[in-house]
Amino acid sequence: xxxxxxxxxxxxxxxxxxxxxxxxxxxxxxxxxxxxxxxxxxxxxxxxxxxxxxxxxxxxxxxxxxxxxxxxxxxxxxxxxxxxxxxxxxxxxxxxxxxxxxxxxxxxxxxxxxxxxxxxxxxxxxxxxxxxxxxxxxxxxxxxxxxxxxxxxxxxxxxxxxxxxxxxxxxxxxxxxxxxxxxxxxxxxxxxxxxxxxxxxxxxxxxxxxxxxxxxxxxxxxxxxxxxxxxxxxxxxxxxxxxxxxxxxxxxxxxxxxxxxxxxxxxxxxxxxxxxxxxxxxxxxxxxxxxxxxxxxxxxxxxxxxxxxxxxxxxxxxxxxxxxxxxxxxxxxxxxxxxxxxxxxxxxxxxxxxxxxxxxxxxxxxxxxxxxxxxxxxxxxxxxxxxxxxxxxxxxxxxxxxxxxxxxxxxxxxxxxxxxxxxxxxxxxxxxxxxxxxxxxxxxxxxxxxxxxxxxxxxxxxxxxxxxxxxxxxxxxxxxxxxxxxxxxxxxxxxxxxxxxxxxxxxxxxxxxxxxxxxxxxxxxxxxxxxxxxxxxxxxxxxxxxxxxxxxxxxxxxxxxxxx
Amino acid sequence: xxxxxxxxxxxxxxxxxxxxxxxxxxxxxxxxxxxxxxxxxxxxxxxxxxxxxxxxxxxxxxxxxxxxxxxxxxxxxxxxxxxxxxxxxxxxxxxxxxxxxxxxxxxxxxxxxxxxxxxxxxxxxxxxxxxxxxxxxxxxxxxxxxxxxxxxxxxxxxxxxxxxxxxxxxxxxxxxxxxxxxxxxxxxxxxxxxxxxxxxxxxxxxxxxxxxxxxxxxxxxxxxxxxxxxxxxxxxxxxxxxxxxxxxxxxxxxxxxxxxxxxxxxxxxxxxxxxxxxxxxxxxxxxxxxxxxxxxxxxxxxxxxxxxxxxxxxxxxxxxxxxxxxxxxxxxxx
Numbered sequence: 001x002x003x004x005x006x007x008x009x010x011x012x013x014x015x016x017x018x019x020x021x022x023x024x025x026x027x028x029x030x031x032x033x034x035x036x037x038x039x040x041x042x043x044x045x046x047x048x049x050x051x052x053x054x055x056x057x058x059x060x061x062x063x064x065x066x067x068x069x070x071x072x073x074x075x076x077x078x079x080x081x082x083x084x085x086x087x088x089x090x091x092x093x094x095x096x097x098x099x100x101x102x103x104x105x106x107x108x109x110x111x112x113x114x115x116x117x118x119x120x121x122x123x124x125x126x127x128x129x130x131x132x133x134x135x136x137x138x139x140x141x142x143x144x145x146x147x148x149x150x151x152x153x154x155x156x157x158x159x160x161x162x163x164x165x166x167x168x169x170x171x172x173x174x175x176x177x178x179x180x181x182x183x184x185x186x187x188x189x190x191x192x193x194x195x196x197x198x199x200x201x202x203x204x205x206x207x208x209x210x211x212x213x214x215x216x217x218x219x220x221x222x223x224x225x226x227x228x229x230x231x232x233x234x235x236x237x238x239x240x241x242x243x244x245x246x247x248x249x250x251x252x253x254x255x256x257x258x259x260x261x262x263x264x265x266x267x268x269x270x271x272x273x274x275x276x277x278x279x280x281x282x283x284x285x286x287x288x289x290x291x292x293x294x295x296x297x298x299x300x301x302x303x304x305x306x307x308x309x310x311x312x313x314x315x316x317x318x319x320x321x322x323x324x325x326x327x328x329x330x331x332x333x334x335x336x337x338x339x340x341x342x343x344x345x346x347x348x349x350x351x352x353x354x355x356x357x358x359x360x361x362x363x364x365x366x367x368x369x370x371x372x373x374x375x376x377x378x379x380x381x382x383x384x385x386x387x388x389x390x391x392x393x394x395x396x397x398x399x400x401x402x403x404x405x406x407x408x409x410x411x412x413x414x415x416x417x418x419x420x421x422x423x424x425x426x427x428x429x430x431x432x433x434x435x436x437x438x439x440x441x442x443x444x445x446x447x448x449x450x451x452x453x454x455x456x457x458x459x460x461x462x463x464x465x466x467x468x469x470x471x472x473x474x475x476x477x478x479x480x481x482x483x484x485x486x487x488x489x490x491x492x493x494x495x496x497x498x499x500x501x502x503x504x505x506x507x508x509x510x511x512x513x514x515x516x517x518x519x520x521x522x523x524x525x526x527x528x529x530x531x532x533x534x535x536x537x538x539x540x541x542x543x544x545x546x547x548x549x550x551x552x553x554x555x556x557x558x559x560x561x562x563x564x
Numbered sequence: 565x566x567x568x569x570x571x572x573x574x575x576x577x578x579x580x581x582x583x584x585x586x587x588x589x590x591x592x593x594x595x596x597x598x599x600x601x602x603x604x605x606x607x608x609x610x611x612x613x614x615x616x617x618x619x620x621x622x623x624x625x626x627x628x629x630x631x632x633x634x635x636x637x638x639x640x641x642x643x644x645x646x647x648x649x650x651x652x653x654x655x656x657x658x659x660x661x662x663x664x665x666x667x668x669x670x671x672x673x674x675x676x677x678x679x680x681x682x683x684x685x686x687x688x689x690x691x692x693x694x695x696x697x698x699x700x701x702x703x704x705x706x707x708x709x710x711x712x713x714x715x716x717x718x719x720x721x722x723x724x725x726x727x728x729x730x731x732x733x734x735x736x737x738x739x740x741x742x743x744x745x746x747x748x749x750x751x752x753x754x755x756x757x758x759x760x761x762x763x764x765x766x767x768x769x770x771x772x773x774x775x776x777x778x779x780x781x782x783x784x785x786x787x788x789x790x791x792x793x794x795x796x797x798x799x800x801x802x803x804x805x806x807x808x809x810x811x812x813x814x815x816x817x818x819x820x821x822x823x824x825x826x827x828x829x830x831x832x833x834x835x836x837x838x839x840x841x842x843x844x845x846x847x848x849x850x851x852x853x854x855x856x857x858x859x860x861x862x863x864x865x866x867x868x869x870x871x872x873x874x875x876x877x878x879x880x881x882x883x884x885x886x887x888x889x890x891x892x893x894x895x896x897x898x
Contacts, residue, residue: 056734061856065648151618152611153602221648230648251647251657252848254734274734278846279856282713283729287846290721290728451600455609486609 051562052543053271058278058287058296062251067218067234068203069142070149072156074553077203078297082257082273082557083125084206084240087116087135088197090554095320095371095471097198101130101207101241111192111506112175118183122264124209125245132179137210139177139187141219149221157204157469161195192506195472201554202470212239243558244273252277259558268558281413288312288539295540295547301358301418304537313540313547316360319369319533320551321416322476323357323465325427326528330457330489333402340526342392343461344382346434347427353532356422360535366519367477369533371551373508374473374515380523389434401435405460407453412445415536416465423463423531454487462487465534470552473515474503481522488527495521569882576878583874584636584867588629591866597621598645601860619645632867642864646856651868654853660743661731662849664761665841666834668769673776674827681784681823682816688789696781703778708837712771712844719767727764729846736760768845772837776830783826787819794818820891828884832877 059078065071068080089100099105102116122130142158144166152159164172175190189196199205208218218233238246243265244257257273276293278284284296285303289310299307304314327334327343334340349363365381368374393401408424417423421442428438441459443449453462464487469475474482482499484491498521502514540547546561599615600607616622620631635642641651684696720728731745732738738757740748746765749758791797792815800810838851846852850869857865 054735062647064646148618151615153599153615156603229643229650235649250740250848251649251654252853253731256734276730276734276846277848278729279852280843280846283844283846286716286721286728290724292728292730292733450604450607454607455600455612 050564051269052564053269053562054274055270055272055557055560055562056274056276056293057557058284058293059255059275060277060279060281060284060297062249062277063255065230065234066236066238066246066249067208067231068206069138069158069208070154070221070230070234071204077553078555079255079257079275080203080206080238080240081242081554082244083238083242083246084203084208085242086200086203086206087118088200090201090470090550090552092548093318093550095198095468095552097201097471100201105197107197107506111194111196112189114187114189114196115180116185116187118185119264120183122241123262124212124239124241125260126209126212126239128209128211128239130207130241131182132185134207134210135185136177136179137213138205138207139174141213142205143172143174145219149219154221155204157199157202161193161199161202192504194503194506194508194511195470195474198471201552206240209239212237243267243556247272263558266558268560269562270557270560273557285539288541291541293541294544295538297536297538298413298415298418299358299537299539300413301356303539304359307539311542313542313544314537315540315547315549316358316535316537317549317553318371318551319360319362319535320371320468321465321534321536322364322367322369323416323423323463323531323534324364324367324480324528325531326453326462326464326487328457328459328462328487328489329527330486331404331460333398333404334460336396337526338392338396339398341382342389342396342434343431343436344526344529345385345389345392346436347430347529347531348384349531350384351430352423352426356419356426357532357534358418358537360537362533362535364530364532366523367480367528367530368473368515368519369468369551372468372471372473372476373512374502374519376516376519379519382526382529386434393435398435401437403437403439405441406431406438407441407443407449407459407462409445409449409463410442412449414465415467416534417463418534420463427463454485457486457489468552473511474499477515477518477522478503481527490527492525492527495525569886572878572882572885576875579878580871580874584633584871585629587867587870588632589625591861591863592625592628594861598861598863602645636871641868644857644865645862646860646865651864654865655850655868655872657743658848658850658853661745661847662835662838662842662851664744664746665765665768665772665838665847665849666831668765669773669776669834670827670831672769672773673780673830677777677780678784678823681781682788682819684781684785685788685792693785696785700778700781703774703781706774707840708771708775709840709844711774712768712841715767715771716844726767727760728767731761731764731848732757733760733764764847768841768847771844772834772841775837776827776834779826779830780823784819784823787822788815791815791819817891821888824887824891825884828880831880832873835873835876 059075061075063071063076063079064073065076066079068077068084071077071080085101087100087102088097090096091098101119101122103119105114105116107114116135118130118132118135124130128134142162145155146165146167149155150159150165162173164170169190172190173193175188178186180186213233216231216233216237218231220231221229236249243260243263245260247256247258249255254277255275259267259271278287281300287293288296299314308314325347327340329335353361353363366376366379393399406424406428409420412420424440428440431438443452453459453464466476466479478499481495483496498514498518502511502518505511505514538547538549543562543564544560545563548555548559597616599612599621603611603615620628632642643649644651644654647654680696684693687693716728719726727733736757738745738749738754739752741751742748745761746758749755749761797810797814800814835850838849839855841847842849842851843855854869857869
């Protein structure tokens, strides 16, 4: 009896549960129906009903640091550009400075003082208001770094652009910052710096939250005396004003950001960004093909066509690079201007570009890309003319040509030189046509090749290049030819002085004219042969319909457009 | 037994000390230095000199070595130059990944290798035997990275059966306590995360396990061949013991000694194989980290890693030795 009773009771409870489940399911259905229709209405207006708002991008390495002030590498900046914004931004698609957190600015006539009018109503991700105090906090922070914080490997950009720190004020470019109003900050410089505004567009000088910098001891680096360790801030607590906030970082694996709900600007379609760390270039391409990522950077030139054919979107950047053939004048033959001229005439840049460099690459006539100030349209060029090259060699006393070492790096891909081995092979053939016999001297990129070419006189012809950081002519030719270097092995006081003068000129227009002259001066002196401005490209899944490609990689993901 | 273990560990100390000196000198005799690697094109001689000074790389070698040893004895392996994080912390997050991968590779290698080797020996001279010999020859000769690449291309890209890279699908929100992702998934009850992590292990596990598999097949086959014709096996048969007992307790057990030694040795080799496998599959383990350390001349990581591997090798050898006594009672008596 009791048994049966339990059984009945059991059956009853089962029935009850079934009824409850059914009721709940109906309720859930109704609810979800409502939610569904609401969502449809919502998205119907915006036309984003089916868009997957998470975006996965393959990074080639982890960022070195989440604190952009202590970073100088592209992967750190790619992440920090999503989280942070600077006073000055970049005009889309160019390298020119444009207002960002500062709405406008005015520089005094002597170039020593600039007043910035700041955007109102902007807050950092932690709620700290962005105002003149915050601006001054950041500038003073950089200026007051000491010890290991001043190492080039730690604070490369502040170091190389603002030169001195509070403990060495005699070299310093920066002097002081005043909060002249809530939204007005005045920066005083100790010496004129024409590239000041353009420099501020670098991610290294982005505005960071003073509260977070203090709370997470951003300047406490140097865990041990011989190797700096990252601060708590740089490891996982970056706070800026940008469209995305930092979520998590699993080192070697992935880094996640999510949209900042109170962002002052357009938030765009993307709600979550994941940077997956895939260091092998081949693996990045395969990840795109397998659909686990939405895009990656620095597509190998050989891959572009096949990816395009398979329906992927290839987005080229305007070139902001230079690839050159260096000539070490410590080698007696290369000391002779006639020989250098002969080499210049021996090279068919058009053929080199079409055979070995990515689509979109431009032939170079000088050491800065056309979008940089001081580009000289009328610079002296050496056209491809093997006949003339042979004549010049004969004139220089080498009727049968000569033998020379040609250094090039192996197993490396740089934005300005995706395949150094191919570039070398191509040039080797061209040089041998005019009688210059090349002894190949390949070396591993780092540290062997860089050491040999930049640190010693033991090299001849060599391949090297540069990717610009921002619109600054000195950042190209000043780096190459600003002083005596083992790489080129020449001493040209006149050129060094001209570059010094141009660097110290505060008037941008005047400076541009000086750089045009310097570019001509370099072309005549011919210390190296500018070969090309290779254009790096990105590849995206078909659903990525628009990407804000920028020559200086100023690419903020809130501007990406997705179709599904 | 405890005394044996104690003695073995005591012997490890002078070995590690000698290794640390050799290592220190070797790493620092490599051309260039971390400053050049870090600065790249920006490495002007002045910048390199200043960085070396700030990092202390310009001090005399004995001074550098003593500072290093002083910290090492306090359990401080230093800070990675490339990533700015403590070396020990870097190992702690990546080592579980490589362990997980190694375990899957070993399960693959042992699970297939021993039965296949045994069957080949049982069917000596027949098709199965020839087939296994050819297969193991291919397994040994195909380079790991090539195999990894082919596996990935076919299974992940052409047929989309398995994930092509990483340890976890970024779209899965998983919690990690132990950094053993499969275990984490099981512990937290996030079975979809565990399953996802396991799927990510299959292709790299096969790629990494193929060489050990091939070696285990050959060793097992040779060993079983030798044992199955031994006198005591014949005696056992003559006594009329059941064939199952003969195979299990007489042949297989005796044949296992060399196989266990081989597996122990393979375990060390697996870690070096992981450098290539982890690179192809963008798998965040010790191997890939070591590769970056080599390219970046990351002294603290290189030193710490090799000392770590030395200790690991010594421990594996100890375990292998101890396992002999489980398999072979004669070793215990000695």
